[in-house]
Amino acid sequence: MSACRAPRRLNRRRVTLLAAGAAAASLTLSACGEGASGGSAQTQFVQGKDGIDTVAKAERKPVPELSGETTTGKKLAVADYKGKVVILNIWGSWCGPCIGEAPNFAKVANETKDKGVQFIGINTRDAEKSQAVTFEEEHKVPYPSLFDPAGKLMLRFPKGSLNPQSIPTTIAVDRQGRIAARSIGPLTEDDLRKMVDPLIAEK
Template structure:
């Protein structure tokens, strides 16, 4: 089962009569407007930027060498339960950041894997976090978290603004679900596009636990 939705606007064709208006809006308002006009695409995921120096793993996890990693962007806001949440507060830990939505079939399929690995690695310096997106109400997200016993918090990002903060050429999230691994120094170390099996999730986490 492939990803629910991609984040590249270029992959989705808008009606011809809106093209000029959209271009003007994007030029005038920049990234903020782009965040609000993200639109749903079909299943599938796009490849990385030509500037991204990543190695594509056989298990679908892309990784970056330690000396070539880019800093993760500022990712903060309100959680699905209304609390303040800032990814930077977990610097010094390995952070596994999962982009998900309660409406997303593959997100439902991978949820038990994330809950299990999160619980098993929390005493090894690993912090799982989520970015909930495209849910219009927090109650939709919290119902998902309760049903699937998600043991970690998620940022509430209904319009997808946080995904656009990732630097160009980095291993940025490009679909729902996507998973980003951030090393202990706050740098983007790995990415998976699409749902992750338990073994593949472990293969993403364990090398970063071993890093000094």
């Protein structure tokens, strides 16, 4: 544990970089495992027996601003998809459970795109875009992913909200751009549909 402590005398810029790295590293430490699903009175989410945490419509909070460059070098902003159900999947090419769930995500994404659903990945902890692109090609991922090697986008989720706590994590956003559900860990096809279908049915 002492290895994680920063030296006492550091300049401000280095401290900022170390803080961001440490926060991102915390996701790596819990990566591919079952993170804690803790919450707060602000979120009012319900922990489901299937591992999917949900929030009632009246209690949902806006998804943070998530934008940047994709793994293929294009610009993408999650806000541009307001009006659609957005499924965010945080993944890494190095993550075994991410590999295992990839076919499920590809299948459900293809089958729901005409129902107003947009899947978006957030690739993290891959040093090079080529690693992520190879993964996407091998697993026939049909949707774009933001390239977030340092985990900065994940830090934008408010603490105590349905925020990413391990890799993989999947977050469902309703048509109004609000966080509606979260699942920590890999998802089967059936469990993924349990996240997507209720939001498709919402009016």
